[in-house]
Amino acid sequence: MNLNINSTYKLNNGVEIPVLGFGTWTLKGDGAINAIQWALEEGYRLIDTASMYNNENEVGTAIANSNISREELFITTKVWDSEQGYEKTLNAFEQSLNKLKLEYLDLYLIHWPRDKFLDTWKAMEKLYEEEKIKAIGVSNFTIEHLNSLLSHSNIIPAVNQVEFHPFLYQKELLGFCRKNKIILEAYSPLTKGKKLSNKTIRQVSEKYEKTPAQLLLRWLIEHKIIGIPRSNNKEHITDNASIFDFSIENEDIERLNNLNENLRAVNDPIFK
Ligand SMILES: NC(=O)c1ccc[n+]([C@@H]2O[C@H](COP(=O)([O-])OP(=O)(O)OC[C@H]3O[C@@H](n4cnc5c(N)ncnc54)[C@H](OP(=O)(O)O)[C@@H]3O)[C@@H](O)[C@H]2O)c1
Incomplete structure:
Protein backbone atom coordinates (compact mmCIF):
# COMPACT_ATOMS: atom_id res chain seq x y z
CA MET A 1 0.00 0.00 0.00
CA ASN A 2 1.81 3.07 -1.21
CA LEU A 3 -0.08 5.87 0.48
CA ASN A 4 0.83 9.38 1.55
CA ILE A 5 -0.94 12.23 3.29
CA ASN A 6 -2.55 13.27 -0.02
CA SER A 7 -4.01 9.83 -0.61
CA THR A 8 -7.76 9.35 -0.54
CA TYR A 9 -10.36 6.62 -0.39
CA LYS A 10 -13.53 6.76 -2.48
CA LEU A 11 -16.82 7.11 -0.66
CA ASN A 12 -19.87 5.20 -1.94
CA ASN A 13 -20.92 8.25 -4.02
CA GLY A 14 -17.50 8.67 -5.65
CA VAL A 15 -16.38 11.60 -3.47
CA GLU A 16 -12.77 11.28 -2.29
CA ILE A 17 -11.91 11.44 1.40
CA PRO A 18 -8.35 11.77 2.77
CA VAL A 19 -6.93 8.65 4.47
CA LEU A 20 -5.88 10.72 7.50
CA GLY A 21 -7.58 13.68 9.15
CA PHE A 22 -7.20 16.10 12.02
CA GLY A 23 -9.55 16.05 15.04
CA THR A 24 -10.47 19.25 16.89
CA TRP A 25 -12.52 18.20 19.93
CA THR A 26 -11.60 20.39 22.96
CA LEU A 27 -9.49 22.76 20.86
CA LYS A 28 -10.61 26.34 21.45
CA GLY A 29 -9.70 29.94 20.66
CA ASP A 30 -6.26 30.88 19.35
CA GLY A 31 -4.93 27.47 20.38
CA ALA A 32 -7.39 25.85 17.98
CA ILE A 33 -6.53 28.25 15.15
CA ASN A 34 -2.80 27.60 15.62
CA ALA A 35 -3.18 23.83 15.80
CA ILE A 36 -5.32 23.71 12.64
CA GLN A 37 -2.88 26.00 10.87
CA TRP A 38 0.01 23.65 11.79
CA ALA A 39 -2.02 20.67 10.62
CA LEU A 40 -2.76 22.34 7.27
CA GLU A 41 0.92 23.25 6.86
CA GLU A 58 -12.03 28.89 14.80
CA VAL A 59 -11.96 26.12 12.18
CA GLY A 60 -13.42 28.59 9.67
CA THR A 61 -10.84 31.22 10.57
CA ALA A 62 -7.93 28.82 10.23
CA ILE A 63 -9.23 27.71 6.82
CA ALA A 64 -9.79 31.30 5.68
CA ASN A 65 -6.25 32.23 6.80
CA SER A 66 -4.72 29.39 4.80
CA ASN A 67 -3.94 29.68 1.12
CA ILE A 68 -5.34 26.27 0.40
CA SER A 69 -8.06 26.11 -2.23
CA ARG A 70 -11.47 24.98 -1.05
CA GLU A 71 -11.55 21.93 -3.35
CA GLU A 72 -8.41 20.56 -1.69
CA LEU A 73 -9.99 20.62 1.75
CA PHE A 74 -12.35 18.11 3.28
CA ILE A 75 -14.38 19.65 6.10
CA THR A 76 -16.60 17.59 8.36
CA THR A 77 -19.04 18.82 10.98
CA LYS A 78 -21.85 17.15 12.90
CA VAL A 79 -25.40 17.85 13.98
CA TRP A 80 -25.72 17.79 17.77
CA ASP A 81 -28.40 15.99 19.80
CA SER A 82 -30.39 19.15 20.59
CA GLU A 83 -30.38 20.05 16.87
CA GLN A 84 -31.92 16.78 15.72
CA GLY A 85 -35.28 16.66 13.90
CA TYR A 86 -36.12 17.80 10.36
CA GLU A 87 -36.45 21.60 10.68
CA LYS A 88 -33.90 21.93 13.45
CA THR A 89 -31.29 20.09 11.39
CA LEU A 90 -31.86 22.37 8.39
CA ASN A 91 -31.30 25.38 10.69
CA ALA A 92 -28.33 23.85 12.46
CA PHE A 93 -26.68 23.16 9.12
CA GLU A 94 -26.96 26.82 8.06
CA GLN A 95 -25.52 27.93 11.38
CA SER A 96 -22.58 25.54 11.12
CA LEU A 97 -21.89 26.59 7.54
CA ASN A 98 -21.93 30.27 8.56
CA LYS A 99 -19.54 29.72 11.45
CA LEU A 100 -17.23 27.74 9.18
CA LYS A 101 -17.49 30.56 6.61
CA LEU A 102 -18.02 27.99 3.86
CA GLU A 103 -20.28 27.72 0.81
CA TYR A 104 -20.62 23.95 1.12
CA LEU A 105 -19.64 21.14 3.45
CA ASP A 106 -17.77 17.97 2.49
CA LEU A 107 -19.29 15.71 5.11
CA TYR A 108 -22.16 16.21 7.56
CA LEU A 109 -22.68 13.58 10.25
CA ILE A 110 -25.38 12.76 12.78
CA HIS A 111 -23.25 13.00 15.93
CA TRP A 112 -25.15 10.40 18.00
CA PRO A 113 -28.07 8.07 17.18
CA ARG A 114 -30.92 9.78 19.06
CA ASP A 115 -34.68 9.20 18.85
CA LYS A 116 -35.18 11.60 15.96
CA PHE A 117 -32.36 10.32 13.78
CA LEU A 118 -34.64 9.27 10.92
CA ASP A 119 -36.13 12.80 10.68
CA THR A 120 -32.64 14.23 10.97
CA TRP A 121 -31.51 11.98 8.14
CA LYS A 122 -34.37 13.18 5.91
CA ALA A 123 -33.11 16.74 6.36
CA MET A 124 -29.59 15.64 5.55
CA GLU A 125 -30.79 13.89 2.40
CA LYS A 126 -32.49 17.13 1.35
CA LEU A 127 -29.32 19.17 1.95
CA TYR A 128 -27.35 16.59 -0.01
CA GLU A 129 -29.79 16.69 -2.92
CA GLU A 130 -29.51 20.49 -2.92
CA GLU A 131 -25.73 19.97 -3.30
CA LYS A 132 -24.92 21.84 -0.09
CA ILE A 133 -23.01 18.80 1.19
CA LYS A 134 -20.76 16.45 -0.79
CA ALA A 135 -21.53 13.45 1.41
CA ILE A 136 -23.68 12.59 4.44
CA GLY A 137 -23.02 10.08 7.16
CA VAL A 138 -23.43 9.09 10.77
CA SER A 139 -21.41 8.73 13.94
CA ASN A 140 -21.65 6.35 16.89
CA PHE A 141 -24.07 4.12 14.98
CA THR A 142 -24.16 0.44 15.93
CA ILE A 143 -25.18 -2.30 13.45
CA GLU A 144 -28.71 -2.05 14.82
CA HIS A 145 -28.88 1.71 14.24
CA LEU A 146 -27.45 1.28 10.75
CA ASN A 147 -29.97 -1.44 9.87
CA SER A 148 -32.79 0.82 10.98
CA LEU A 149 -31.42 3.73 8.95
CA LEU A 150 -30.80 1.58 5.85
CA SER A 151 -34.35 0.26 5.86
CA HIS A 152 -35.93 3.72 6.24
CA SER A 153 -33.87 5.91 3.94
CA ASN A 154 -32.98 6.59 0.33
CA ILE A 155 -29.29 7.38 0.74
CA ILE A 156 -26.82 4.97 2.29
CA PRO A 157 -24.55 6.85 4.74
CA ALA A 158 -21.09 7.38 3.25
CA VAL A 159 -19.31 7.22 6.62
CA ASN A 160 -19.78 5.89 10.14
CA GLN A 161 -17.43 7.68 12.55
CA VAL A 162 -16.92 5.58 15.69
CA GLU A 163 -14.34 5.04 18.38
CA PHE A 164 -11.85 2.56 16.98
CA HIS A 165 -8.35 1.45 18.03
CA PRO A 166 -6.75 -1.90 18.94
CA PHE A 167 -8.28 -1.74 22.44
CA LEU A 168 -11.73 -1.33 20.87
CA TYR A 169 -11.36 -3.43 17.73
CA GLN A 170 -14.95 -3.43 16.48
CA LYS A 171 -14.50 -6.14 13.91
CA GLU A 172 -18.14 -6.99 13.38
CA LEU A 173 -19.13 -3.34 12.88
CA LEU A 174 -16.21 -2.90 10.46
CA GLY A 175 -17.35 -5.93 8.44
CA PHE A 176 -20.94 -4.67 8.37
CA CYS A 177 -19.84 -1.24 7.16
CA ARG A 178 -17.64 -2.76 4.45
CA LYS A 179 -20.47 -4.98 3.24
CA ASN A 180 -22.74 -1.95 2.98
CA LYS A 181 -20.11 0.35 1.40
CA ILE A 182 -19.93 2.61 4.44
CA ILE A 183 -16.42 3.89 5.21
CA LEU A 184 -15.39 3.61 8.82
CA GLU A 185 -13.70 6.63 10.35
CA ALA A 186 -11.91 6.12 13.67
CA TYR A 187 -12.28 8.69 16.42
CA SER A 188 -10.10 8.73 19.53
CA LYS A 199 3.62 -2.61 26.90
CA THR A 200 2.77 -4.29 23.58
CA ILE A 201 2.25 -0.95 21.86
CA ARG A 202 5.62 0.25 23.17
CA GLN A 203 7.46 -2.94 22.16
CA VAL A 204 6.01 -3.07 18.65
CA SER A 205 6.52 0.66 18.05
CA GLU A 206 10.18 0.34 19.10
CA LYS A 207 10.64 -2.47 16.58
CA TYR A 208 9.65 -0.08 13.78
CA GLU A 209 11.44 2.87 15.38
CA LYS A 210 8.16 4.73 15.56
CA THR A 211 6.21 6.29 18.42
CA PRO A 212 3.19 4.53 19.98
CA ALA A 213 0.93 7.17 18.40
CA GLN A 214 2.40 6.51 14.94
CA LEU A 215 1.94 2.76 15.40
CA LEU A 216 -1.72 3.18 16.37
CA LEU A 217 -2.37 5.41 13.36
CA ARG A 218 -0.55 3.05 10.98
CA TRP A 219 -2.61 0.14 12.33
CA LEU A 220 -5.69 1.99 11.07
CA ILE A 221 -4.08 2.50 7.66
CA GLU A 222 -3.35 -1.26 7.50
CA HIS A 223 -7.08 -1.82 8.09
CA LYS A 224 -8.05 0.84 5.48
CA ILE A 237 0.89 17.00 14.72
CA THR A 238 3.99 16.38 12.59
CA ASP A 239 4.59 12.92 14.13
CA ASN A 240 1.03 11.83 13.55
CA ALA A 241 1.34 12.61 9.84
CA SER A 242 4.61 10.66 9.51
CA ILE A 243 3.03 7.25 9.16
CA PHE A 244 3.48 6.67 5.45
CA ASP A 245 7.12 5.57 5.48
CA PHE A 246 6.62 2.19 7.12
CA SER A 247 4.13 -0.64 7.25
CA ILE A 248 3.30 -3.12 9.98
CA GLU A 249 4.01 -6.80 9.31
CA ASN A 250 1.05 -9.17 9.45
CA GLU A 251 2.15 -10.86 12.67
CA ASP A 252 2.35 -7.49 14.43
CA ILE A 253 -1.01 -6.38 13.02
CA GLU A 254 -2.35 -9.58 14.55
CA ARG A 255 -0.70 -8.79 17.91
CA LEU A 256 -2.40 -5.40 17.91
CA ASN A 257 -5.73 -6.91 16.84
CA ASN A 258 -5.52 -9.16 19.88
CA LEU A 259 -5.31 -6.22 22.28
CA ASN A 260 -9.06 -5.71 22.11
CA GLU A 261 -10.58 -5.22 25.55
CA ASN A 262 -13.70 -3.24 24.52
CA LEU A 263 -12.16 -0.16 26.10
CA ARG A 264 -14.11 3.01 25.49
CA ALA A 265 -12.33 6.31 25.91
CA VAL A 266 -15.66 7.96 25.02
CA ASN A 267 -19.23 6.79 25.75
CA ASP A 268 -20.80 3.60 24.51
CA PRO A 269 -23.58 4.54 22.02
CA ILE A 270 -25.78 1.86 23.56
CA PHE A 271 -25.88 3.57 26.95
CA LYS A 272 -25.46 7.27 26.31
N1 LIG B 1 -17.99 11.49 16.73
C1 LIG B 1 -17.73 11.49 18.02
O1 LIG B 1 -18.60 11.24 18.87
C2 LIG B 1 -16.33 11.78 18.46
C3 LIG B 1 -15.94 11.49 19.78
C4 LIG B 1 -14.63 11.73 20.15
C5 LIG B 1 -13.74 12.26 19.22
N2 LIG B 1 -14.14 12.59 17.96
C6 LIG B 1 -13.21 13.18 16.96
O2 LIG B 1 -12.01 12.43 16.92
C7 LIG B 1 -10.91 13.27 17.22
C8 LIG B 1 -9.80 12.50 17.92
O3 LIG B 1 -10.23 11.89 19.11
P1 LIG B 1 -9.91 12.48 20.57
O4 LIG B 1 -9.72 13.93 20.47
O5 LIG B 1 -10.98 11.97 21.48
O6 LIG B 1 -8.58 11.78 21.03
P2 LIG B 1 -7.22 11.16 20.38
O7 LIG B 1 -6.93 11.77 19.07
O8 LIG B 1 -7.33 9.68 20.51
O9 LIG B 1 -6.16 11.62 21.47
C9 LIG B 1 -5.86 12.94 21.71
C10 LIG B 1 -4.83 12.99 22.83
O10 LIG B 1 -3.64 12.35 22.38
C11 LIG B 1 -2.53 13.22 22.58
N3 LIG B 1 -1.60 13.04 21.44
C12 LIG B 1 -1.83 13.34 20.15
N4 LIG B 1 -0.77 13.01 19.39
C13 LIG B 1 0.16 12.51 20.22
C14 LIG B 1 1.46 12.00 20.02
N5 LIG B 1 2.00 11.95 18.81
N6 LIG B 1 2.15 11.56 21.10
C15 LIG B 1 1.60 11.62 22.33
N7 LIG B 1 0.37 12.07 22.59
C16 LIG B 1 -0.36 12.51 21.53
C17 LIG B 1 -3.10 14.61 22.62
O11 LIG B 1 -2.31 15.46 23.42
P3 LIG B 1 -1.50 16.71 22.77
O12 LIG B 1 -2.56 17.71 22.38
O13 LIG B 1 -0.64 17.14 23.88
O14 LIG B 1 -0.74 16.19 21.60
C18 LIG B 1 -4.47 14.38 23.25
O15 LIG B 1 -4.37 14.39 24.66
C19 LIG B 1 -11.55 14.36 18.08
O16 LIG B 1 -10.71 15.48 18.25
C20 LIG B 1 -12.82 14.61 17.32
O17 LIG B 1 -12.56 15.39 16.16
C21 LIG B 1 -15.43 12.32 17.56
Missing part, protein backbone atom coordinates in the same frame (compact mmCIF):
# COMPACT_ATOMS: atom_id res chain seq x y z
CA GLU A 42 1.81 19.64 7.62
CA GLY A 43 -0.46 18.50 4.78
CA TYR A 44 -3.61 17.36 6.59
CA ARG A 45 -6.64 18.25 4.46
CA LEU A 46 -9.47 16.62 6.41
CA ILE A 47 -10.56 18.67 9.43
CA ASP A 48 -13.11 17.15 11.79
CA THR A 49 -15.29 19.43 13.93
CA ALA A 50 -18.86 19.41 15.33
CA SER A 51 -21.32 22.05 16.42
CA MET A 52 -20.96 20.60 19.95
CA TYR A 53 -17.21 21.41 19.96
CA ASN A 54 -18.00 25.14 19.88
CA ASN A 55 -15.03 25.76 17.63
CA GLU A 56 -16.52 25.92 14.14
CA ASN A 57 -15.67 29.64 14.10
CA PRO A 189 -7.58 6.73 17.44
CA LEU A 190 -4.95 7.41 20.12
CA THR A 191 -7.30 6.24 22.91
CA LYS A 192 -7.22 9.88 24.11
CA GLY A 193 -3.70 9.07 25.26
CA LYS A 194 -4.83 6.35 27.69
CA LYS A 195 -2.92 3.45 26.11
CA LEU A 196 0.14 5.10 24.62
CA SER A 197 2.36 3.44 27.23
CA ASN A 198 0.82 -0.03 26.89
CA ILE A 225 -9.70 2.92 8.19
CA ILE A 226 -9.48 6.72 8.37
CA GLY A 227 -7.99 8.09 11.60
CA ILE A 228 -8.57 11.63 12.88
CA PRO A 229 -6.01 12.20 15.69
CA ARG A 230 -6.22 15.43 17.66
CA SER A 231 -3.31 17.38 19.08
CA ASN A 232 -2.47 20.94 20.02
CA ASN A 233 1.23 20.15 20.03
CA LYS A 234 3.14 21.02 16.85
CA GLU A 235 5.56 18.12 17.21
CA HIS A 236 2.77 15.62 17.74
